[in-house]
Amino acid sequence: MSTTQILSGREVPLGGLRAITVRRTLPHRERSFVGAWCFVDHYGPQEVAADGAGGMDVPPHPHTGLQTVSWLFEGEIEHRDSGGVVGGVRPGEVNLMTAGAGICHSEVTTADTSVLHGVQLWVALPDADRETVRGFEHHAPERTPLPKGDDGQDTGSALVFLGSIPGVATSPVTTFTPLLGAQLDLAPGADLSLPLDPTYEHAVLLDHGAVGVDGTELAFGDLACADPGPERMHLVAGPEGARVVLLGGVPFEEEIVMWWNFVGRSHEEVVAYREEWQARGERFGAVEGYVGETERIPAPELPHVRLRPRNRAGRVGG
Known part of the structure; x- marks a missing residue:
């Protein structure tokens, strides 16, 4: 390759009351996407105590307009979503969840996990497909x-x-x-x-x-x-x-508005998603069987500025 752009991760908390620290390289002020990949979190290796401290416990939270891709190097996570899926995320096996028009899910480290280490990735759905139905796929690729x-x-x-x-x-x-x-x-x-x-x-x-x-x-x-x-x-x-x-x-040429767990196309759309999540609307459904410190993650307050779209170079649109 003629030019290689290096993005270094910034540390951010991920989760609810018991957040873990992840290194986030996308989105970045210099680049929003690699293809349609719009979010890259890298975490661990992190020791998990017998009481679960140091592990992942992300209560039910919403998504729109994207696919989540979970890939582990060590440990195991239990996934539950409002499509009725209960599944394990294990090393060498990919779990792909399609949010489409709306979904919510939880992620919790299993009791026998001693070290947690992996990546959490998001894919932006193109405008033509972002209202698709919820979905989930699991695949264990051969080496x-x-x-x-x-x-x-x-x-x-x-x-x-x-x-x-x-x-x-x-x-x-x-x-x-x-x-x-x-x-x-x-x-x-x-x-x-x-x-x-x-x-x-x-x-x-x-x-x-x-x-x-x-x-x-x-x-x-x-x-x-x-x-x-x-x-x-x-x-x-x-x-x-x-x-x-x-x-x-392939380069993702659409502009998106990405705020909290939502991917949309306008400020007004994201505001509506937030309001519907707070109102427990049907768009997102509910996760059955999650047991944790809080029932669900409430949406944060919106910033006191208009949310603006971002393009693939990381620049903010109009």
Whole structure:
């Protein structure tokens, strides 16, 4: 890639009364999307005490206009949503929830989790599909080898949970725009020329070890982003190898208004979503079986300014 943009995460609390700290790289003031990926949270490894302290306990909360993608490296989370789904989020298995016109869900670390470590990702739905019905998919991708290096040595393996890496693997999970999501486990010293779809934007999140992306070294938690064009990405792992998350997608050209847990298209729309959540409206439904410190997360107060749309470069529209 000719130019690599490095986004460093900022620490923010995630959840209700017992929030965990996550490193958020998207959205960023310099970039709103990678493809339709509009939100990247990276957390852990974090020790979880026997009483659950240090774990995740996110009471029922709403979403609109997006898909959530949950991917873990360690630990397990119980997911419940207002579509009636109860499922486990486990390492190496992807859970994709489609909010569509509206959904609510809870996320709680299971009792046998001692370390919590993973990523929480959001995908913006295109305007034509953002009023779709609620949905949920679970998929456990097979581990597949990455292309060998020029020296014939193994470079590592991939778990492709969304979309496709050309010549490596393809996921059957449903998306509404062309997307890529994968975990790459790079062998020590791996020198990999990874095939790409040149119509996609791409990003690499460093979770473990050391890696260079097209000649740029990443720090832990950095997100390296690049625009469409290249047909290959050059990855060089450090002496202990590396674990990265690879994201990609066709550029998302629509502007969105993203506030709290809502993705909409206007200030008025987001205000209406908030009011309906506070009024326990039918749009979001209810989560059955959640037991926690509070029944649901109330929406925060709106800022005393008009919410403005953002485009893919991170700039605020009119």
